[in-house]
Amino acid sequence: MRKTVSILGSTGSIGKQALNVITDLSDRFNLFGLAAGANIEVLKEQIIKHKPEVVSVRDEKSVLALKKEFPKLEILFGGDGLEQIAGNRQNNIVLIAVSGTAGLYPTIAAINNNIDVALANKETLVSAGSLVMNLAKEKNINIIPVDSEHSAIYQCISNKDKNFIKKLIITGSGGPFRTKTLKDMQYATVEQALAHPRWSMGSKITIDSATLMNKGLEVIEAHWLFNIDYKDINVVIHPQSIIHSAVEFLDGSVIAQMGIPSMHIPIQYALTYPQRCKGLESETLNLTQVSRLDFEDPDLNKFPCLKLAYQAGQSGQTYPTVLNALNEIAVNEFLNNQIKLTDIPRIVEEGLNKHNSVSATDLNDIITADKWGRGFAQSLIRK
């Protein structure tokens, strides 16, 4: 059966690769909608090449600009546009690859309309994990993770094994500062922080990889996706990025997913799930060529963001929401050269200390906490 797919965030790194996957497997997929943010030029090319039935852009101005070139195309905009595309029942699956909390509402719209979600947006589960996972359970909808780590774990857990999990092992390359000192991090430029050794990704996630906040967000996401206690989620630094994560079972057996560092594999897996098929990469994993895999513990003194994420996760309620909001603003300000890389954990920690948390089961409370976090981070930076 052909699947109908929409891609939210089609001009980002994940969105572009997803379009490659769909083009490569054109006998398996129909494209329904595309949604993009600021990058209208790339979206135009995508419209010409991939012929979506509907697109959504950031604002009304962009609608008008597009309308001239594509007079017959249905063009939506804003949060409403994302939700309308995600919730359209023509979809079998929606890839949520917009960055930030913008992913939350369309994820909920898809689930509410019984559409599977390929989730490439961490913030959705970090901010609103309890709400989203409960809804997905209630509607019996698959949330298939696209992040390489969570895709790995998802692939490692077969149906017969899902009740016997003891622990999750989330691996990470350690980012560009793994072998550097804390002082190096204090004086790091944006360029240095963006120079990730293994993965080519968007700038927000690349900075999160440099501070290891990315691993922290992944721990929280894994907690919700797989319903595992924080004490049973370990982070292991693995510079070669070949083992993408692993699961330890009750009997001591560990199942790991491995592969060359390519996002095509987890994106394709999420879209073709539960099937697999030949993919885009001509190269596959050759262990004897890789020759060696290394593992070490993360340095929590150099990377306090990881510790803060565990603390926020374990504290529960709206703490993870606020962690994510504080971090998003701080990363943005670092990318704009307003603060140092090492200011990011400082801002996050201060915000978490000041936050008055509430239960994170109501969407309004989550949005309020998110706004509070953003405002607090901004006020701290503007002071």
Added chain:
Amino acid sequence: MRKTVSILGSTGSIGKQALNVITDLSDRFNLFGLAAGANIEVLKEQIIKHKPEVVSVRDEKSVLALKKEFPKLEILFGGDGLEQIAGNRQNNIVLIAVSGTAGLYPTIAAINNNIDVALANKETLVSAGSLVMNLAKEKNINIIPVDSEHSAIYQCISNKDKNFIKKLIITGSGGPFRTKTLKDMQYATVEQALAHPRWSMGSKITIDSATLMNKGLEVIEAHWLFNIDYKDINVVIHPQSIIHSAVEFLDGSVIAQMGIPSMHIPIQYALTYPQRCKGLESETLNLTQVSRLDFEDPDLNKFPCLKLAYQAGQSGQTYPTVLNALNEIAVNEFLNNQIKLTDIPRIVEEGLNKHNSVSATDLNDIITADKWGRGFAQSLIRK
């Protein structure tokens, strides 16, 4: 539901560990039968401790010796005894841990009586893979491998993934001669060849590990268990023995099973399958403690047995049966100090060259080929 289990080969390395597993999980298992070979003293202790309902021993003399001490116990003997225990319908699962082709008949007896088989005997599938797997399919019986490599692969293939396998990756420590020269192997003593760096096993399999014939037999066994072409089964040397084997899928994703080198884990998995439960080992895999994993290609010049096994497998018919028979005799003669370690591949190669193969679908033809191989090896050595 409690499972009723019989253990054939209870006084060997796997059999003893299986009894540990059953004792540890006494709320899950009932013991039905035990069978042993020459080691009557150990069997006596096992009878006292584990109270089987029936036992089988090698010959009538041993029956009489046991009868004095256990007058009320049902005591069988010989090949018939093995078959009677394996085929008794009280069993839910039978562990076949006898060594050599002695495992073949009881495996068939179990399958014929709709009893699952935990298979720790390589020779059964190497000699009669086509016949045994066809029978298991026909009777819809699980053959759950106990060998750490095949257990790993079995654990890596979930039901939803089984149609999407591209390749199997069988790992091996490389044995005691991995870092030695061919000359070292020529002059190797039995003691040196028995000094396996990672696994504590019986002497036959330890010698097979020293020559890499063990990997070769595993390749043939994997071919039958998982129905994969020989060209899609790779052997990778991995000295730390942490990754026990892996499966590459069509999309380039590789699922691997890892763990500390302990046979308790695969034995328990085979017996509790499809469930998992807490096992005997207090220690579990700690990747940062392991710190490093290495991989290299096997050296086929130093280890011609691996090449011979691939050739026999690819030639099909009764060639694998004869490979196994020739090797079994040659290993035995090496253990008795009658030949050099490097004579083993020489004898196997000569036998394969002289063998007139027939189709391996009839049990009599397989037994005839097995006998021919043994006779040929012996005649070569006695010459």
